[in-house]
Amino acid sequence: MNIDAFPQLEIVPVTGPITGAVVVPGSKSLTNRAFLVAALAKGESTLSGVLTSDDTVHMATALKQMGVEIETLDATTVTLRSSGKLKAPAEPLFLGNAGTATRFLTAAVALADGAVVIDGDAHMRKRPIQPLVEALTRLGVKVSAPTGCPPVTVKARGGFSGDVVDIDAGLSSQYVSALLMLAACGETAVEVRLRGDHGIGGRGYIDLTLGVMQAFGAKVSQPSDGVWRVERTGYVAADYPIEPDASSCTYLWAAEVLTGGKIDFQMDTAALTQPDAKARDIIMSWPNMPAIIDGSQIQDAVPTLAVLAAFNQTPVRFVGIANLRVKECDRVSAVCDGLNALRAGLAHEEGDDLIVHADPALSGATTKAVIDTHNDHRIAMCFSLAGLMMSGVVIDNPKCVSKTFPTYWDVLESLGVGLKHP
Template sequence: MPLPIAHVTPVTGRLTGQVTLPGSKSVTNRALLVAGLARGTSQLSGILRSDDTKYMMAALRAMGVEITEIDDTTVAVHGTGTLHAPSEPLFLGNAGTAVRFLTAAVALVDGKTRVTGDAHMQKRPIAPLLETLRAMGVDATSDTGCPPVCVNGTGTFQSGEIEVSGKLSSQYISAIMMLAAMGTGETRIRIGGGKIGAVGYLHITAAVMRAFGAQVSFPNESDILVSPGGYRAAEYPVEPDASAATYLWAAEALTGGRIDIGSAPGDMNQPDAKAYDLIAAFPNMPATINGSQMQDAVPTLAVLAAFNATAVRFTGIENLRVKECDRIEAVHKGLTAIRADLASVEGDDLIVHADPGLAGQTHPCLIDSYADHRIAMCFALAALKIHGVTIEDPYCVSKTFPAYWDVLRGLGVSVDITQP
């Protein structure tokens, strides 16, 4: 069946207004899992309601965690410190955080758990995480190196020293960190290669763990220490989503507007908040941007860079190839659909050949979102300034920002979504 298409009418004025951001997906899914592993009743406020977090909550409920819905952004999580074997496979759609975090957490189940997802998720690699779990004594297998994954849990795992590659997705390491707090002894996670990669995301994980009573430290740039003791219930406010904020910051920059999101970048602990300074530099963004510490912001920055005064090279973004889609290729194809010479790829680097004259031009094209929320949302920015840019499968934004198109409409942008 043909997918819906979003038609965004370019704006001629400044975008101004107030927007309530959704809660952070990264923080929400970490907090849900840790609260589910804690003993007692935790209250989480400001949570994100999206496909990814719904999958996480459904999986926790399937393993015996009671979750009470208080209002649209608040839940009470009643944990017992244990997880029970689910009666059915845990289906998690294309929720990468949920799949990776739960693949580790179900080692605590006394019994067999199958973790799976949709067709996109079944192409996303998870073998390095399984290798790490097996080194911890966990029986974890996959026929393809991608989900579905089978974990035969015994309720325990081997504490001690475990080495993981620094090239791994930070989500793999976060998964091990959250599991390690449930051990009977101290766990030292040693990063092979001598340096942690996307360390900012690991500090988010550590902050959530500490809020629920766990002890975790970074004694040097290659080690993480997690003490035993599990988690205790807590009241925890989830901060607004910095990744979602990047689209609004970029819309401000492109239109010379002012959008009040109720939070300053400096108040956000998420790595993507660092993208604010780069966006604020527009139209004089730096010639090279290392995206390793703000990976989800790279698509936003790349589309903004198309209108920059000078070309921008994005480095340190190889992990974008194993997100919901190959985001390097998706952004490259989207930009070159607008104009053939607008972007190029060299190895894992993305080069955006900027042209401030793009604004106001007409370039009819249909952007393939690859069912990836970040691709759909970032190319809506291009459509704010270029006539003829349309976006396929716009409702995929429900993964993290279900109200995205309504938010744009609330700022005065004309968005028409049609079914072919």
């Protein structure tokens, strides 16, 4: 389906179980980590299972601007050739609303030689980066972000100084990942330490970062909780397979349970290592989901779970989700507003918690809900699930799924889901 021709998309409710075979795109999180680490490795690396989406294209384009050669071998395989150094680009690096690319490159460009400006779209310019800027400053990097959000200017000098850095990761684990990937290129071993109570959301994504780093020759130990010691190894070129995206799987798992269907993923999704893979067990508990769900370690799956909870037998409270307010949009409010568009009073916020007042009678009901996606791919995809069960669900700006799952609507159609222009 040519989504560009559809400013809005109405989901046609299914009349039976959805079935079919799908190919889930590669992990955005792993693709952008592997892109960066391979770019910092001297030699040739081949990445397979690569996701091609808005976020990963922004990362690849920025690396090319800094002298990395990237050759596409097929739809999911690329080769990177690098000197192991990054050159200061002639123009600012524009990264759209790609949080991973923006945070990771803000740290990595300290290894270049010259001024580097990192910028994004209007949404990215509202997403905080000050804790990372402060940490880099403590490593001797000349970096500034006057608003506390992008644009960021780094006056790079080919490296950084210091062997210990602390970071407040309360807003994003990506700050920690950015420092860890940079640290392997230090003049000495570097300790990265969490500041605060170590109650970091998205901690599983740090494990993903370490796995990618180690695949490219880095040596990292954890002498104590909240402390990582990164040896001075640099990176070596390697071939690296990227697993399918667990966050993308959550929509399809939810579609299975809502419709009683069965999807052939053509792989063992239970083997996925990304944090959102842990959401599968919660999804499979529907329509008897837990009364309280801690979303701190499965943040990108929370919108999926919240829409699923609308059709649950009993109410669900989502806790540990404050960080969702500083994602591509304020996802707590966006999901709450979308649920209330389905049916007034279906959800409400209490502080940073989201309470979904389950209503099994929604299945088969009719609504006049136009879902404001806030240009957020996860809002568009999670509310498509409501459209499987209710008539009248319209997704505004459906093409925003291109951020991480460009073929999402095609995949739904291949499973027998009807889509139409409202």
